[in-house]
Amino acid sequence: MRLKDWFLSFLHLLFPRLCVVCGEPLVRGEEFLCLSCLMSFPYYRLGHEELERQLNEIMLVEGVYALYVYNRQSPYRYLVHALKYKSRREIGWMLGRMLARRFPADVKFDTVLPVPLHKKKEAKRGFNQSRVIAEGIRQVVDVEIADGALCRVVNNPSQTKVKERSRNVEDIFRLQDESLLRGKHVLLLDDVITSGSTIKSCLRELSRVPDIRVSVACVGRVGHP
Numbered sequence: 001m002r003l004k005d006w007f008l009s010f011l012h013l014l015f016p017r018l019c020v021v022c023g024e025p026l027v028r029g030e031e032f033l034c035l036s037c038l039m040s041f042p043y044y045r046l047g048h049e050e051l052e053r054q055l056n057e058i059m060l061v062e063g064v065y066a067l068y069v070y071n072r073q074s075p076y077r078y079l080v081h082a083l084k085y086k087s088r089r090e091i092g093w094m095l096g097r098m099l100a101r102r103f104p105a106d107v108k109f110d111t112v113l114p115v116p117l118h119k120k121k122e123a124k125r126g127f128n129q130s131r132v133i134a135e136g137i138r139q140v141v142d143v144e145i146a147d148g149a150l151c152r153v154v155n156n157p158s159q160t161k162v163k164e165r166s167r168n169v170e171d172i173f174r175l176q177d178e179s180l181l182r183g184k185h186v187l188l189l190d191d192v193i194t195s196g197s198t199i200k201s202c203l204r205e206l207s208r209v210p211d212i213r214v215s216v217a218c219v220g221r222v223g224h225p
């Protein structure tokens, strides 16, 4: 952890009413983000053509949605960090609500499928951050959450890379209960999409479900270089 990250964590511990992004104290009416950070919020505005093309090679994806540009230099990464590493679920709910407000009005999803964590990792963290974001989406739009439809059978992504040559990548996830997805428009949701390899692994399993329609969403999308 870098010194600045450590220092900000320490400040948050002492004064929880600080902007998650810049660390300035919040005033009345501000929640998680100060007005200035909210005004310059880096909404994701680029198209998703290249990712869509890659995903469509696996199965037809109706739409790809992202809330904001996520990168390692941007202080806005603290939003996802606060959710994942400091268990600040209320920030995940806020991100879910912000994402849901950007869905086109004429698009309706039946169920949200948060990308599952391996059960050991979820037990260690105490929650699945994508599931928390899904709860935020549900505060804005009327959808189910498809808990238990898919499970993650490979834990460590670095192990996955090593094993990639010898085992099939689709083995990372396993379809567990297709009745939760069959005949539905499913929003596959991850916290951050970088290369898209996790989403692709999920899609390989989902492509086996009859009559399914799929869209993909994330709060953080790593911007094009």
Ligand SMILES: [Zn+2]
Pocket (backbone or CB within 6 Å): 019, 020, 021, 022, 023, 024, 033, 034, 035, 036, 037, 038
């Ligand atoms: Zn701020």
